[in-house]
Amino acid sequence: MKKISKEKREMIIRRTLYFGLPLIIMAIIYAILHVYPFGKLSLLTYDMGEQYVDFFAFYKDTLLHHPSQLLYSFTNGIGGETLGLWAYYLLSPFNLILLFFPKSMLPVGIMIMTLIKYGCAGLALGYCLEKMHWTDQKWIPAATVCYALMGWILANEFNIMWLDVLVLLPFILYGIEKIFDEDRSFYYTIFLALTLFINFYMGYMVCIFVVLYFIWTAVRKWQNWKTFGKRAARFSISSLLAAGSVAFLLLPTYFDITKSKGVYTQQTIQSVIEYQPWKMLSKFMIGTINDNQIQNGFPNLFVGALIIGGFILYFLAKKIPWREKITAGLVCVFMFFAMCWQPLDLVWHAFQYPVYYPYRFSYLVSTWMILLALRGFAKVGKPKIYQLAITFIIPVICWIVIFINRKKFNFLTVPNAIATLIFWIVIFGIMTWMLMGWNKQIKKLNLQMLASGLMLVLIAAECGMNGYQTIKNIPGASEVSYTNFVANLDRDIAWINNQDNGHTFYRIGKTFQRSENDSLNAGYRGLSGFTSTQNAAVTSFMNSMGQPNYLGKENYTEGTLLTDSVMGAKYFLAPTDQFDNLVKNNNWVTPATSYRPDISFYGPVKQINGVTIYQNPLALSVGFAATKDVLSSKNNFPSSDFTADNQSYLLNTIAGTHRQYFDKVGYYTKMTNCTLDGGANGNLITTDPNQPSTYEIQLKNVGAEPYYIQLTTGIVWNSSITINGNSMPGMGNGSQPTLFNVSANTPGQDVTIDINPNNGKTIDLNDLEVYKFNLSAFEKTIYSVMNNQWKLTHNGRLQLRGDIDIPHDKDVMMTTIPFNKGWSAKVDGQKVKPREAFGTFLAIPMTPGRHHVTLSFWPPLLTLGIIVTLITWAILVLCWRYEKKK
Structure with missing residues (x-):
């Protein structure tokens, strides 16, 4: 040696x-x-x-x-x-x-x-x-x-x-x-x-x-x-x-x-x-x-x-x-x-x-x-x-x-x-x-x-x-907050994947999360995301729907029955007892991020380790027939103040209807150590900043329909909010007010919502509204859209193929796939240029009748990049040989 x-x-x-x-x-x-x-x-x-x-x-x-x-x-x-x-x-x-x-x-x-x-x-x-x-x-x-x-x-x-x-x-x-x-x-x-x-x-x-x-x-x-x-x-x-x-x-x-x-x-x-x-x-x-x-x-x-x-x-x-x-x-x-x-x-x-x-x-x-x-x-x-x-x-x-x-x-x-x-x-x-x-x-x-x-x-x-x-000095995180959560979520996703055949395209929502990127970790089609390369148009759309968002981040925590269906959320995961889950501390398995009693309208299909899996019978496919009014390269939703109007506009524009899905309802109020300056939607001013103050909203004898309260970011950030005594999770990032679900399937009961200003802060109650969801109007519209969905025959990761019937009063197949110039489309074997819907989604104009549609993805500029790289590599080889001889 x-x-x-x-x-x-x-x-x-x-x-x-x-x-x-x-x-x-x-x-x-x-x-x-x-x-x-x-x-x-x-x-x-x-x-x-x-x-x-x-x-x-x-x-x-x-x-x-x-x-x-x-x-x-x-x-x-x-x-x-x-x-x-x-x-x-x-x-x-x-x-x-x-x-x-x-x-x-x-x-x-x-x-x-x-x-x-x-x-x-x-x-x-x-x-x-x-x-x-x-x-x-x-x-x-x-x-x-x-x-x-x-x-x-x-x-x-x-x-x-x-x-x-x-x-x-x-x-x-x-x-x-x-x-x-x-x-x-x-x-x-x-x-x-x-x-x-x-x-x-x-x-x-x-x-x-x-x-x-x-x-x-x-x-x-x-x-x-x-x-x-x-x-x-x-x-x-x-x-x-x-x-x-x-x-x-x-x-x-x-x-x-x-x-x-x-x-x-x-x-x-x-x-x-x-x-x-x-x-x-x-x-x-x-x-x-x-x-x-x-x-x-x-x-x-x-x-x-x-x-x-x-x-x-x-x-x-x-x-x-x-x-x-x-x-x-x-x-x-x-x-x-x-x-x-x-x-x-x-x-x-x-x-x-x-x-x-x-x-x-x-x-x-x-x-x-x-x-x-x-x-x-x-x-x-x-x-x-x-x-x-x-x-x-x-x-x-x-x-x-x-x-x-x-x-x-x-x-x-x-x-x-x-x-x-x-x-x-x-x-x-x-x-x-x-x-x-x-x-x-x-x-x-x-x-x-x-x-x-x-x-x-x-x-x-x-x-x-x-x-x-x-x-x-940097806050640490518990190791089990990751391992326990991931192990439990993987079991839930595995069960869902075993139920649906490979041709079904669906998304999954949750009322709990560890991060906005849970879907990337567990490998399912989700509704939230957080990366520096996140599609800004999707973030803007989610903002219009009232979802918490920030630069590169959208967090689908406050959906409604309407947005769940349009976005194709066929399955929803929630703790078996949602209300009880709100008060649990150090809960690494189902850390609450939202309260959605409205998903009780979906049928529970499985319980696994304290999590109930719900199936939404009204979830749309990834593609469906829509009116040409959806075509727009801009986010043109009508209101930056009333999120319910935007959600109604979304579904009505797709279906070509003019229905009202959210009806404003009255409520009783009670104030403790605070006063309102400027009427019901004015400023909530604490009388004695050294004492707790509460603005109480009471809904008496509610119906079975879902009820939502609209709250702005200013309210969410500057106060703690409880529903019938339990803290309501929620994040207010975003310029659009959010619709928080407060009741569903509890006819005849009372609901109490308390807004408690933090440290005596003045709270602007502008745009605070309470809505009752018009379930019958919604079902009529969503069923009409479900009659003409894209039925997939191939559900690939870079290519989707399937058939769709376009009725005489529709001109477009709209998808909930984010628009990207990398997507190419063929209708009945002929290339068609994709368009944008609501400035966010991929849509394909087509004539009434039955069509076979293929969508394929290849990143823009990748082909050019490969050519430039190959030429450069050839030059580098020559340079290397030259320097080696030298």
């Missing part, structure tokens, strides 16, 4: 350290914080719990069972293209780790994957620093810890798809160095392409940064203008080739985004400073994260005391030319303003305000500081006293400013501030020892090696403390 050389053995030890130290530090933190399997908590908090874990379940299902879901899935909201979903969330190679974990164990798989990403980030930087000969070896281990555990990654570890960028970024920068040192660009092209492929959003930010890095490198390695021109051309062409090599993904994703996230792009930009810039200094301290900071805070800039010292020394080092320092300074100024001046901030975020997690590009600022710090250590030589003094005093002055104003920072604690100062003083002392080169021998003990080891321990302790204090 060949003996490993000492040099190679040392290299293996170093790189194991680069990988292992960040991983071990974070594993210890997870254990201390009782993250499963070390305790009962999980990493499923914020978007990790509300989105990503469901995406990972979808990822497993796609790769192992249904590969067509790479392009489209009806489990994505009410149906949607998924290439954008994959491009934004699911293309990390680390995700393959999750294939080895059953769905119930995904929280453990996610934790392991997160730890591995921490380790790989440290390894990537250490490897590339060695290859670039960037600095002395003694600084690299500590730098890898600072890089892998920077404040940005800790604050964003729950956005797990972003973390890959820290693994890829060092290789991209190394590739730029190769352009200058070896006149080779293939390395750079490949790693930039990988970054764009794995997460185009982070890749976009990297593309901005590499331009800055290239300019700085060109100045640092300046020869002449001719050489610069050649390298700039090589860099530009290589960047375009990187994008072209993944055009098969980027082009259809771009199209998808224009119909989803891109709709919310800022049309006007204000030249404003977003906060007092000096406040960002607070983010260099330990433990400066809390819930408010995640929602709308300052840039996450923690990099550790060592990096701050080296960063200052860079600008004091005499061996570094002034032109390089000036260029680096200009880059710093650009990044500084990007972190506080709105126009530049928006540029980094592709001209969209981030929803939570502000200044998402700050990892590039931290990386930039680390690189300059290490170059400073390499070039400063043996520092002068004044250089050390300046390096020490500047952070201390900044610390004093922040500490004096600490009450302005609700995330900063005195112990963490003091710990920051102590670490700075001690690390500065050891840094000085290492820079001065004091190297005495004490009993064969090399003090320089001792200092390097001690520095690494201190950096690990500092970054570890910051990691602990950061993650401790």
Whole structure:
């Protein structure tokens, strides 16, 4: 067996350290914080719990069972293209780790994957620093810890798809160095392409940064203008080739985004400073994260005391030319303003305000500081006293400013501030020892090696403390809240799937949920969805129907018998005792999100583990005959104030009728510690803010029909609401008032609805109405629509086929499939251009009579993207051969 050389053995030890130290530090933190399997908590908090874990379940299902879901899935909201979903969330190679974990164990798989990403980030930087000969070896281990555990990654570890960028970024920068040192660009092209492929959003930010890095490198390695021109051309062409090599993904994703996230792009930009810039200094301290900071805070800039010292020394080092320092300074100024001046901030975020997690590009600022710090250590030589003094005093002055104003920072604690100062003083002392080169021998003990080891321990302790204090401040989630819910829901869905043959297209609704993406997790056609690539037209439609919604999110929690039927909700899941379920605490199996007594009109067909499955006999198929009045490229519902009018308009326009489905009813009121200013729909004003107040609505001797109360977002957000004494779940996101079901199938009973203002807030009761559902009128209309439905003969994931009879008074086959230009239609074998219905759905004009209709899906621009990618790959092969010969 060949003996490993000492040099190679040392290299293996170093790189194991680069990988292992960040991983071990974070594993210890997870254990201390009782993250499963070390305790009962999980990493499923914020978007990790509300989105990503469901995406990972979808990822497993796609790769192992249904590969067509790479392009489209009806489990994505009410149906949607998924290439954008994959491009934004699911293309990390680390995700393959999750294939080895059953769905119930995904929280453990996610934790392991997160730890591995921490380790790989440290390894990537250490490897590339060695290859670039960037600095002395003694600084690299500590730098890898600072890089892998920077404040940005800790604050964003729950956005797990972003973390890959820290693994890829060092290789991209190394590739730029190769352009200058070896006149080779293939390395750079490949790693930039990988970054764009794995997460185009982070890749976009990297593309901005590499331009800055290239300019700085060109100045640092300046020869002449001719050489610069050649390298700039090589860099530009290589960047375009990187994008072209993944055009098969980027082009259809771009199209998808224009119909989803891109709709919310800022049309006007204000030249404003977003906060007092000096406040960002607070983010260099330990433990400066809390819930408010995640929602709308300052840039996450923690990099550790060592990096701050080296960063200052860079600008004091005499061996570094002034032109390089000036260029680096200009880059710093650009990044500084990007972190506080709105126009530049928006540029980094592709001209969209981030929803939570502000200044998402700050990892590039931290990386930039680390690189300059290490170059400073390499070039400063043996520092002068004044250089050390300046390096020490500047952070201390900044610390004093922040500490004096600490009450302005609700995330900063005195112990963490003091710990920051102590670490700075001690690390500065050891840094000085290492820079001065004091190297005495004490009993064969090399003090320089001792200092390097001690520095690494201190950096690990500092970054570890910051990691602990950061993650401790982020609300955790119970592991069983996922596993118990998923296990129970999977049983319900499996039973339903066994009842219907494969030709039936139906959707499933629920009065409980773990997240809006339950349908993606359990693999059923649902009615809610939450992704950054969610179809904006669907969100707008759901808003018009009174469903809670927000950017990229629609939550079908407050449906009515009318919307259930039109949207094809054939099955509904609810706790066996809905009313009792409202008061249960820590209920991980059926956490209530709505109260729908009206589904009692559907027949209960099965009970499984406390859940009743109802079957809706009036649910429409995915397609049905409709009047041509449904055709519109805009959401043209008549009212932004009265949701019942919009729902009536929806069904009447489909059927060509003019019926009233919601009848306003009177009610009695009783006020306790409050008065009404402006009549029944005026402002509810609390008399004594220190005492509870209640606005009570009484419905006497109700009929058997469903009753709904219309409440605005302002009422829902600013008060607690009870029905007959039990708290009513509900979310008010959205501009449209919501219809809350308060009674059904309880003839002769009284219903009491209490609105209790929070903390004495004034409540605007504008648009508050109570309705009785006109069941007989609704049944007449819905039965007429059911007579002419699309009867599927093939229910595929990318193609639907079936027959429909269009009566003489109808002109259109309308579907509840979201409109997308990727859908093509054939009627009786002839191509027909699909149209939009209600600015949301796919519709096909056709003549009266019996027709065979085929719908097929292929993502827009995918074919063009594939062609561009193949051409680019051919060019890259030629470039690789050329560089190899060279």
